[in-house]
Amino acid sequence: MQRTDIRLGLPSKGRLETASLDFLERCGLRVVKPNPRQYQAGLPAIPALNVLFQRPGDIVAGVRSGSLDFGITGLDSIQEHSGENGAVITLHDALGFGQCSLELAVPEEWAAVQNVAGLAQHAAHMRRALRVATKYPLLTGAFLSARGLPACELISAEGTLEVAPSIGYADLIADLVASGLTLHDNRLRALPDGCILRSQAALIGNRNALQQRPAVLAVAHQLLEFVEAHLRADGYHLLIANIRGESEAAIAARMFAETSLGGLQGPTISRVAGRDPQAGLFAVQIVVARERIGAAVNELRAIGGRGARGGLAGHVHL
Numbered sequence: 001m002q003r004t005d006i007r008l009g010l011p012s013k014g015r016l017e018t019a020s021l022d023f024l025e026r027c028g029l030r031v032v033k034p035n036p037r038q039y040q041a042g043l044p045a046i047p048a049l050n051v052l053f054q055r056p057g058d059i060v061a062g063v064r065s066g067s068l069d070f071g072i073t074g075l076d077s078i079q080e081h082s083g084e085n086g087a088v089i090t091l092h093d094a095l096g097f098g099q100c101s102l103e104l105a106v107p108e109e110w111a112a113v114q115n116v117a118g119l120a121q122h123a124a125h126m127r128r129a130l131r132v133a134t135k136y137p138l139l140t141g142a143f144l145s146a147r148g149l150p151a152c153e154l155i156s157a158e159g160t161l162e163v164a165p166s167i168g169y170a171d172l173i174a175d176l177v178a179s180g181l182t183l184h185d186n187r188l189r190a191l192p193d194g195c196i197l198r199s200q201a202a203l204i205g206n207r208n209a210l211q212q213r214p215a216v217l218a219v220a221h222q223l224l225e226f227v228e229a230h231l232r233a234d235g236y237h238l239l240i241a242n243i244r245g246e247s248e249a250a251i252a253a254r255m256f257a258e259t260s261l262g263g264l265q266g267p268t269i270s271r272v273a274g275r276d277p278q279a280g281l282f283a284v285q286i287v288v289a290r291e292r293i294g295a296a297v298n299e300l301r302a303i304g305g306r307g308a309r310g311g312l313a314g315h316v317h318l
Contacts, residue, residue: 006048006049006050006069007049007070008051008052008068008069008071009051009052009054009062009063009072010031011073015098016073017053020072023095023201024072027226028045030044030045032044049070057080059073060073060077063206064083066208068206069216070219072202072203073201075199076102076199078090080138087206091220091223091224095202095231096200099178099198100176100199101195101196102174102176102177102199104116104174104196105162105175105188105189105190106171106188107166107171107188109187113191116191116193117148126171130149131152131153132174133165133173134154134156135156135175140196162183174196203224237293239288239297240285241284242272242282243281243282243305244281255284258303259295260295263286263287263288268286269282284305
């Protein structure tokens with residue numbers, strides 16, 4: 001009998017769990033978990049969707065097998081565990097959190113090994129295959145083979161990999177790196193050309209469920225609408241300021257003469273109601289991309305903009 005409920009898998013522990021819940025809440029998709037020890041929760045904004053908490057790799061396996069319809073996890077887990085049958089489809093590959101990279105890291109005392117090519121020379125000197133401890137044997141093996149190191153022995157391991165070289169069961173590691181502090185604390189260093197994958201959180205879905213169950217496809221549209229609305233807003237600021245001028249058209253002309261004051265579809269300009277209608281005071285609003293915010297503030301000040309408040313992703317005071 002075919003399952004009729006619709007399921008979303010979320011990471012069950014660690015920073016990725018917290019970041020996933022925070023991200024969904026910022027999207028307007030607050031997850032309600034009545035009991036913190038439970039592995040199920042609800043999503044009031046999309047009542048048809050049930051939330052299940054699982055390990056990142058299990059989320060991908062669940063979406064692949066069809067026991068989950070959707071999942072949020074890292075691209076590293078997705079690429080390692082998706083399989084080759086095409087059952088896992090990536091609906092959004094850049095949710096903007098959980099950034100890290102899968103890196104090759106060697107002991108600091110390997111002074112002669114400064115890049116991946118140096119690993120082959122080191123292996124020749126040792127007269128045996130290099131042993132690489134990793135939780136990502138498929139990604140790591142493909143990376144090494146593509147760079148002329150197919151003879152490495154891949155040691156699948158769980159838990160803390162950074163101790164593997166020091167206790168002797170591996171020569172180097174391939175592991176996720178965020179800040180690099182853990183590597184440094186364990187006297188390891190990432191190779192400058194040893195980045196196997198740059199990862200962040202992504203949203204995935206089961207291809208068959210999306211194709212064969214209209215309710216699942218409808219929920220996918222809802223999820224993406226919430227996510228896209230948040231990501232678009234997060235990249236922009238709404239600038240609101242007062243400016244004096246002869247008319248809306250005259251102020252618009254001054255704004256369009258600047259580089260950063262055109263807004264997405266043009267500025268909104270309206271006369272400020274006051275006791276003296278001849279004062280020529282207008283309120284202007286423009287939506288500005290985050291990377292242009294500094295230039296827009298300076299240009300708005302230059303043409304007489306004063307007194308501001310803001311919205312959308314942030315606000316700026318002039």
